[in-house]
Amino acid sequence: MNSQSVGNRRHHVVVIGSGFGGLFGTKHLRRADVDVTLISKTSTHLFQPLLYQVATGILSTGEIAPATRLVLRNQKNAQVLMGEVVDVDLANQTVTSRLLNMDTVTHYDSLIVATGAQQSYFGNDQFATFAPGMKTIDDALELRARILGAFEQAELAKTQEERDRLLTFVVVGAGPTGVELAGQIAELADRTLEGTFRNIDPRDARVILLEGAGAVLGPMGPKLGGKAAKRLTKMGVEIQLNAMVTDVDAYGVVVKDADGSTRRIESACKVWSAGVQASPLGKMIAERSDGTQVDRAGRVIVEPDLTVKGHPNVFVVGDLMSVPDVPGQAQGAIQGSTYAAKAIKAGLKGQKPEERKPFKYFNKGSMATISRFDAVCQIGKIEFSGFLAWLAWLGLHLYYLVGYRSRIVTVIGWFVSFLGRNRGQMAATEQWVFARLAVEAVNADDQDADQLAAALGVPRRAPKQLGGAG
Numbered sequence: 321m322n323s324q325s326v327g328n329r330r331h332h333v334v335v336i337g338s339g340f341g342g343l344f345g346t347k348h349l350r351r352a353d354v355d356v357t358l359i360s361k362t363s364t365h366l367f368q369p370l371l372y373q374v375a376t377g378i379l380s381t382g383e384i385a386p387a388t389r390l391v392l393r394n395q396k397n398a399q400v401l402m403g404e405v406v407d408v409d410l411a412n413q414t415v416t417s418r419l420l421n422m423d424t425v426t427h428y429d430s431l432i433v434a435t436g437a438q439q440s441y442f443g444n445d446q447f448a449t450f451a452p453g454m455k456t457i458d459d460a461l462e463l464r465a466r467i468l469g470a471f472e473q474a475e476l477a478k479t480q481e482e483r484d485r486l487l488t489f490v491v492v493g494a495g496p497t498g499v500e501l502a503g504q505i506a507e508l509a510d511r512t513l514e515g516t517f518r519n520i521d522p523r524d525a526r527v528i529l530l531e532g533a534g535a536v537l538g539p540m541g542p543k544l545g546g547k548a549a550k551r552l553t554k555m556g557v558e559i560q561l562n563a564m565v566t567d568v569d570a571y572g573v574v575v576k577d578a579d580g581s582t583r584r585i586e587s588a589c590k591v592w593s594a595g596v597q598a599s600p601l602g603k604m605i606a607e608r609s610d611g612t613q614v615d616r617a618g619r620v621i622v623e624p625d626l627t628v629k630g631h632p633n634v635f636v637v638g639d640l641m642s643v644p645d646v647p648g649q650a651q652g653a654i655q656g657s658t659y660a661a662k663a664i665k666a667g668l669k670g671q672k673p674e675e676r677k678p679f680k681y682f683n684k685g686s687m688a689t690i691s692r693f694d695a696v697c698q699i700g701k702i703e704f705s706g707f708l709a710w711l712a713w714l715g716l717h718l719y720y721l722v723g724y725r726s727r728i729v730t731v732i733g734w735f736v737s738f739l740g741r742n743r744g745q746m747a748a749t750e751q752w753v754f755a756r757l758a759v760e761a762v763n764a765d766d767q768d769a770d771q772l773a774a775a776l777g778v779p780r781r782a783p784k785q786l787g788g789a790g
């Protein structure tokens with residue numbers, strides 16, 4: 321690794337992504353004798369674990385997604401660039417990022433790639449049109465508008481059949497996100513919206529949690545999974561296990577059960593929280609390295625020091641890295657990027673890449689909330705649930721939220737929602753439901769999209785395939 325200053329220029333670290341990996345890696349370098357450029361396609365540091373609370377009206381986007389630029393204001397060695405990285409040239413040590421039609425090429429001495437993962441529809445990307453995932457602020461706002469919009473339409477429905485469809489909410493995937501979302505939709509219907517409509521009773525809403533495997537919260541084990549399932553059932557959530565979703569359209573989902581039979585659930589509002597696929601940048605970097613591979617989810621099978629083969633100055637961290645026994649969780653990203661930043665600093669002091677100690681993950685446990693005052697929590701071999709677990713969840717999430725303002729406003733939001741019945745963020749607009757599809761249409765690769773973009777007066781993006789920059 322070229323770890324010395326070049327001429328009178330300082331060692332330049334480029335960090336891609338402003339999630340847990342990108343932000344914590346950058347912050348860890350604040351006192352190092354380096355310049356850091358953080359490039360991200362989003363302008364904020366998104367705290368994904370609380371996205372479901374934005375989707376269900378508890379928190380606003382500001383609380384969970386402060387502007388990265390503001391967070392790093394006082395870190396004088398850091399610059400923030402907005403843009404989607406479309407090319408990484410490992411041979412020439414450059415990164416090309418794109419903001420609308422503007423391409424920017426940035427040279428690096430060391431690179432930390434933390435572009436995370438996106439929703440996976442297991443090869444059925446067409447499902448996304450009708451069942452958005454839960455990965456971005458846009459996803460959460462779209463979901464909020466879809467959830468609240470379904471109640472609004474139900475109030476106006478002409479037939480019972482139509483009303484039933486509109487009041488049926490399907491959450492696909494019973495991992496932490498699915499569990500938290502299902503629980504919150506149920507609480508929203510039962511507590512917040514109760515008594516606010518005249519033609520419907522929101523408490524009639526059905527919340528169905530579909531899981532392809534045989535358990536809720538599978539990775540947390542049968543004890544905690546069982547507790548979560550019991551509590552959800554008590555709240556009225558219908559849990560259907562071994563139920564594979566084979567089709568999704570505007571009006572419902574088709575489910576294949578363990579015995580091979582299929583059935584249809586009529587539902588206006590569907591949410592997909594069933595799988596993840598690593599950012600495509602991982603595959604590109606792996607292919608350009610000296611033999612690094614990706615796993616089935618597209619995550620980079622990194623070396624013990626989190627680098628790619630033949631490029632000890634290129635670190636891949638967070639959800640994009642594949643390291644045995646490291647889950648795709650915030651701690652994996654934080655610890656991975658901190659390790660990379662430390663390795664870069666040690667390099668500046670003369671440490672050779674071959675002298676690096678392998679990355680070691682410290683498992684701090686995992687948790688999921690089910691409802692207000694109820695969560696499940698696993699720390700090492702210790703498992704607990706209920707109010708104590710909920711308090712632990714509360715404290716931990718507050719600790720990791722970035723910024724005092726976010727913490728204070730979040731606590732107020734939680735007070736309003738958990739102690740009272742109201743929720744402070746119940747705004748929703750039609751645009752939030754349809755904007756994603758409109759943006760996709762404008763960026764599609766065809767003549768209609770050209771005309772649509774011209775009519776709207778928006779610049780068309782340059783072709784988006786990775787590696788095609790320049």
Ligand SMILES: Cc1cc2nc3c(=O)[nH]c(=O)nc-3n(C[C@H](O)[C@H](O)[C@H](O)COP(=O)(O)OP(=O)(O)OC[C@H]3O[C@@H](n4cnc5c(N)ncnc54)[C@H](O)[C@@H]3O)c2cc1C
Pocket residue numbers: 336337338339340341342359360361362364366367368369370371372403404405406434435436437454455496497599601637638639640648649650651653687
């Ligand atoms: C709904 C949800 C709930 C979760 N709950 C929990 C939880 O309770 N506990 C827990 O520990 N973990 C949880 N996780 C997982 C946790 O959020 C992730 O493991 C963590 O965010 C991974 O960090 P990362 O930095 O690798 O990626 P991310 O946080 O996803 O950040 C990726 C960054 O890269 C940027 N980016 C992507 N592609 C490009 C590109 N081509 N060019 C430039 N920038 C790019 C994105 O804009 C983003 O800023 C949850 C995740 C989700 C989605």
